[in-house]
Amino acid sequence: MTAKTPDETAFLAQLGMRVRRARARTGLTRRRLAALSGVSERYLAQLEAGDGNGSILLIRRVAAALAVELTELIGQPVDVSRHGRIALVGVRGAGKSTLGARLADRLGMPFIELTHEIARDLGAPLESFIAQEGQHAYREAERRALSRVVDAHERCVIAAGGSLVLEPQAYQLLRSRCFTVWLKATPEDHIARLIAQRDLRPLQGRENAPAELRMLLAQRERLYALADFTIDTSANDEATCLTLLLEAVREAGIAAPPSEPGPPG
Ligand SMILES: Nc1ncnc2c1ncn2[C@@H]1O[C@H](COP(=O)(O)OP(=O)(O)O)[C@@H](O)[C@H]1O
Ligand SMILES: O=C(O)C1=C[C@@H](OP(=O)(O)O)[C@@H](O)[C@H](O)C1
Numbered sequence: 615m616t617a618k619t620p621d622e623t624a625f626l627a628q629l630g631m632r633v634r635r636a637r638a639r640t641g642l643t644r645r646r647l648a649a650l651s652g653v654s655e656r657y658l659a660q661l662e663a664g665d666g667n668g669s670i671l672l673i674r675r676v677a678a679a680l681a682v683e684l685t686e687l688i689g690q691p692v693d694v695s696r697h698g699r700i701a702l703v704g705v706r707g708a709g710k711s712t713l714g715a716r717l718a719d720r721l722g723m724p725f726i727e728l729t730h731e732i733a734r735d736l737g738a739p740l741e742s743f744i745a746q747e748g749q750h751a752y753r754e755a756e757r758r759a760l761s762r763v764v765d766a767h768e769r770c771v772i773a774a775g776g777s778l779v780l781e782p783q784a785y786q787l788l789r790s791r792c793f794t795v796w797l798k799a800t801p802e803d804h805i806a807r808l809i810a811q812r813d814l815r816p817l818q819g820r821e822n823a824p825a826e827l828r829m830l831l832a833q834r835e836r837l838y839a840l841a842d843f844t845i846d847t848s849a850n851d852e853a854t855c856l857t858l859l860l861e862a863v864r865e866a867g868i869a870a871p872p873s874e875p876g877p878p879g
């Protein structure tokens with residue numbers, strides 16, 4: 615076969631991610647899935663790595679063994695137009711600002727903190743705006759800021775506010791216009807990081823902050839899990855997370871800008 619086009623590469627990468635995610639959900643090892651589906655472990659590894667350009671019938675067997683619809687694995691056709699934008703989602707302390715800035719730097723893209731954009735649009739700090747105008751007005755402002763940002767930038771890294779996923783319209787907009795990555799961490803790590811940053815906003819005066827954060831994560835987990843890709847920032851250090859991000863982005867067909875041509879000869 616001729617070389618894959620960027621959207622074909624992105625399609626296979628997404629297929630691989632969906633298989634990995636479905637397998638993680640069922641808790642099956644690759645060996646067990648191979649036994650159940652009758653598909654070799656080697657092919658499963660290729661498929662999960664985004665290299666599984668196999669027959670539709672093999673993929674159908676994998677879907678059946680994972681008890682998911684084939685269409686759930688195949689997904690929507692990948693819209694390459696969204697793929698110059700990367701958006702990071704996750705609860706406060708997930709690493710969106712830290713990793714987002716480093717990723718943008720490596721990719722030569724602008725880094726956009728959506729909450730800063732919202733505050734700039736509103737001409738007021740978010741906390742005081744929310745206190746005065748309420749959550750609904752904040753959500754509106756968030757959606758407007760996001761819409762403006764994705765229209766203005768073909769290539770950028772966006773750190774979304776942790777609670778953006780709760781607003782269906784904004785989250786739908788984010789997912790349709792960006793390659794989305796959930797930065798996942800344990801509740802204990804979220805709390806330790808927030809304490810280290812002295813960012814105790816959600817925790818102040820709470821008797822049982824760890825339980826609250828665990829509940830917040832549990833409530834939002836299913837929403838964050840809709841992202842195209844997940845990185846566990848508790849299981850991997852910062853440098854490894856950046857490498858994983860760069861790999862995911864490349865697999866999704868988003869390239870760093872071509873380097874300056876060197877001197878001739
Ligand atoms: N694997 C990791 N990936 C990203 N950040 C990490 C990791 N391990 C520890 N950290 C630390 O966690 C904190 C994440 O904070 P931040 O980037 O502000 O999160 P967010 O923007 O999602 O609220 C930083 O202090 C960072 O150094
Ligand atoms: O997780 C949350 O509930 C929130 C996180 C904040 O964004 P960051 O994750 O950028 O701090 C911001 O959206 C808002 O204050 C609510």
Ligand SMILES: [Mg+2]
Nearest residue numbers: 710711712773
């Ligand atoms: Mg942040």
